[in-house]
Every structure is written in structure tokens, then in C-alpha cells.
Amino acid sequence: MKNSIGILILLFLFCGCEKNQKCDTLRYTFHLPSQLLADYPYVKLYQNQEDFYQGVNAITVEDSTNGLTFSTMGNNQFTPIWDIRRADGTSSWSDQQALAQLADHQVFFEECSVDVHYTDADALLQAISSSPIYTHLALPGLDQDGGSKTWEISRIFDEDSVEVTERPEWICIKSLVFTFYKGGKGGKIKIGTNNGQSPCGVYEELFNGMSEAYATYSLEGEDQRELRITAPAISDALKEQLTFHIASSSYEQLAISLTNADGQIGYATLTPLQDEE
């Protein structure tokens, strides 16, 4: 009787306590279809968001003979971020969740490794759909891996194409400079003032006594041309002042339409400041 009880207990201890090997860190090998390179010559992988923003520690293609292969060690904080760009600036920046949905994971626990396959090439190409405006806003050029770019409003015209840059009703927004950080939808933006001027008008609410304020930005609408700057707990009036329509964009110039505090519509051109972060 005692022996039998002992065997019973031992069985459960054996089953319950014997440990496998520990795989806290896995070797991830990503396999992308080779036709991706035909349209998207820039393909890099980052281990986390911070590296992606700064464009550092990028993992580049390891082998392109039979599909594109990327390999990296990933611990349990590993959140792969793809930076895939077409020549026109269209990118994967805002599409990370859609790309993750297309991944199929095959685990090899004995080797602590995992193969990640993106087998649906059409779906993959379709998922990469972030507007080139994102790259125009944040990078000096297509080949820049990461960082930020600061823009100032150089000229403003009214609806009759009359220049109103120095008019009092436009001077408050004219005094602002915008630093867009790489990131896509929900990327960070820092708003400051030109030449140390004090913020004025409705923008005082945003700065709240500070010399610069952080927020996030995104391109809304089906055509991704409505630039919205999002900050927590701000008034509807300020939200309206922080919404712009982008008429055209390039790495050297932005043409936007905007509204001032009096409800007047203006058309502004923005140019990059020389001192980049």
C-alpha cells in the first residue's frame, strides 16, 4: 500500500517537474518572397521600435538566392519592425500589424529556432501601403535609415494667391517649426518655435509654458493626405489648427492648406531647416 502511494506520487512529480530546455531567446529566420525586391529595393528589419526610429542596428538581407532571408536572435521583447520602401517613398512604416498578420511561424524547439514565412506574396505587396509623404516628412532622402527632419513654414498665401506670411492672423502658426520623427502613423513630432519666439494664439495651449511640445502625427483619409497632429487633452479649436491638407510633397518641399484661428484658409509651403537631428 505504502509503495503504491509512493509510486503514484512519483509519477506526478516526474510528469510535473521534469524540465525541458529553456528557450528564452530564439533564432528567428524570416523568409520573404524574392519578387519583393523587384518593386521594393530597400528592405531592412529592426528588433525593436527604438532602433527602427533611429535607423540603427538594422538587419539586412542575408541570402537572396531563394527568397529573401533575414536572421536574428530575438528574446521575448523582440518586436520585429519592417522598413520596406519603394523608390517613390511608399513604405511599410504604418503597416506593421498587417505584416505581422501574414507571418506563419514554424518552431523548432530543440534548436531554439523559428522560421517565419510570408508565403502570400500578393498580400504582402498589398499590405505595404504607407504614403510616401511619411518618408518625405521624416527623412532627408530615401536612403536615410532613420532620424528626423525639421520643417519651417516659409510662405503662406491666401485663397486669392496673395502672400499673407507676415500678416498678424498668420504669424502664430508661421512662428512654429515641426520636427517629424520616422515612424509612420502615430510617429512622434516635436513642435517648437522659430528663433526662440514665444508661442502665441491658440498654440499657447499646446506648449503650456514649455518651449517645445511633443505629439504624434498621422496621415488620415483614403488618400493619406490629411496630416493630423495629435496631442492628449487639447481643445477642439487647437485640434483644428493642427490639421492640414497636404497638396504635394517631396523631400525638399511641402505644400499644405491650413486654417488660422479666424477660420481663414491659407496655402503654405514648408521647407526643411538645415540643422537636422
Add this chain to the structure above:
Amino acid sequence: MKNKSQSCFFLSLLSLLFFYKSNAQTLQDYETQIRDLAGFGNSYFAAYTNLFSSNFGFSLNQGWPGGKIPEKAGHISISLVGTSSLIPIDNNNRFIETNELYQTSGIQVAPLTPGIFTDAEGGVAHFFLLDPSTNNRLVDPRDGAYISADFNMLKGLGTRFGVTPFIIPQIGLSLGRRTEVMLRVLPFNINFDDGDMRVSALGGAIRHDLSQWFTTEEDPAFSVQLLLSYMQNEVHFKPNGDQFLTFSNAFFNTAGTNIELSHQTHTQQALLFFNYRLSKIVELYVHGGAVHQKSDLGSDGLFQFTIDNQYINEVLTEEQSSLTVSDVFHSRLEKTVPTGGAGIQFSFGSFQAEAQYSYANTHIGSLGLRVNLFKNEM
């Protein structure tokens, strides 16, 4: 201990909301992302516990004895029965693919996180507060830090097999006409550093010899029995308040939270046993039938979540920055499966030992030790 602590932190992620209480009206703009968060949390918790939850009830309702049933009334036996699922753990079920969980843009996690039986750390889930109109992440205007919180995912246990071990005492009473009823009861409480755990299991079975109606032989070597059984169990875990579901950073805190976790199963089963007595000592049997399991994971108590008012004061007054949530977890698994297996019973005077294998959703092993008291003639 560490695992429980991790659980606690992750549970706080899950707790952000199921159902608002009275002050919800001014928070409607945030409701979608909070519901999404709860949806993610539930899908993760259900996936993490799936191998255990989907098999525990089945295994608990195994281990009922085969073999001969006393003919006369008044025979009493006492047994100790151990059962466990033995779930093969392989590359297909070691990790949870997080892209198969409920998706929301407010949560960022690693592509893989361990299941309950995988020996690996769980990693971190990042929760971001989003602007309701653009779904953009919100940042602190002062320094650009995302308004977010990190929560640890659950660590896997790391066992060779997936197991659901349980040992329970059983008492049997014969009613005459080769019919026996059996009762299993196990209540206990455990107090330890992380909190209090109450475990209870209750159930019973009735088995009846069918073959007596078809033969005049008094003690046939071959017999057929019908067994109907029911088992239920509950586990309640009440973690110590200051260690559980409590976190605080510059944006959020959860002071005042009080959550109790629970897991319940209900299982009904009908089996036919076909016994063959090899000798006075050894009896063999096979059995087959169907078993139904309902498994509920849930929680009682309230979770209180406070967002620093300066980040959401467009919709909140100061008194309203706290959200109180009930019914944080709920997930149910319900399944009916065929079951079958075989067993061997050894008799040594008043003592019996029995080993049984069953397949019901997965492999289940049982061992039973029985002592026959007031042994009327068999």
C-alpha cells in the same frame, strides 16, 4: 513566485475593462480601445491555459474502477485515486502565435509567447493609450514618452508532458444487485505568500453490472458494467492585494484593485466496462463511452484603473479619472468527446490497486489504491 508575479502584472493588462460601472458615460470615446484590450487579454489567457483547461475536467472524471462489483449491499471501500492528462507537447503547441490572438493597435507584443507547459519566459506586452479620433498613440507633450504601460506575459512551466495532476479520495458503497455508488470529495485551502488558494472537487458515479441480467452464472469471468459519473471542481485564487493587479507609472495606477481568479469544470460521462478476470488477483478490462466537459475561467472582484487626469481631461473631470471594472476574465470551453481505454486491477485480500489508461481528448493516466472495509461476501 516569480511566475505568479508575472501573472499578476499581465492580469492587470487584461483588466483594463470589460464592463464599465456608473461613470462610464464620459469615457465612451475610450471604450473601443479598452474593449479591444480586454478582448486581447482574454484571447491570450484562454490560449495560454488552453491545454490545461481543455483537459483537466476530462482527466478528473477518469479513474473510476472497473472489475467486479460486490453483489450484496453494505460493502464499503475507500480509495485514493490519482489522475492526470499526459498531453504531448511538440513544436506545434509550445508557443502561442500572437498574430492569432485578438488584434488591437493599442497592444504590441513579441510574435511568440510560451504556452503553459513551455520552458520559456513570457516577455512583455506594451499597452499604448490611443487618441480616440485618430487611433494614434498619445505621448507626453513634455518629453515625447508614449503614454503606455508594460506588462509581463506569463512564463511557461516547462514540463516534458502537459499534465493536469490531481489526487482525490473516494468512498464506495454497494447497494446490492451488483450496483455501487461512489463519491469523491476534496476541499482544501492553502495560504502562501502570494495569497490564498481554495481548491475543491466533488463528484460521484454509479456503476451497475449489466451482465447479471443475461447469465445465470453466479460469478462469471466476463462481465459488462455501465458507469455514469459526474465531477466538478473549483479553484479560487485570491492574491494578496498589494501584489496583485497593482502597478503604477507616470500615467496609470491601479490602487484599490481586488480580484479573485477562478477556474471551474463540470464533466459528465457514460461508460461501458468489459471486464475479464484472469485470476483471483488480476482482472483486465476495456472501457468506452462519451464524456462532456464544460470549463470556465473567470474572475470575481473589481479592478480599478486610474489614468492621470492631465492626459484625458478633455473628457473627464478629476473625480472621473478612475474606471472600475468587473468580470475581468471570462472564457468557456465546452466539448463532448468519445472516450475509451483499458485497465488492470490487482486484488490482494482487502487491498486493490488499479492502473487505467483512457483517451478522452488526450491521453489520461490514472492510478487507484483501494481498501475494502466491511467486506461482505463479494
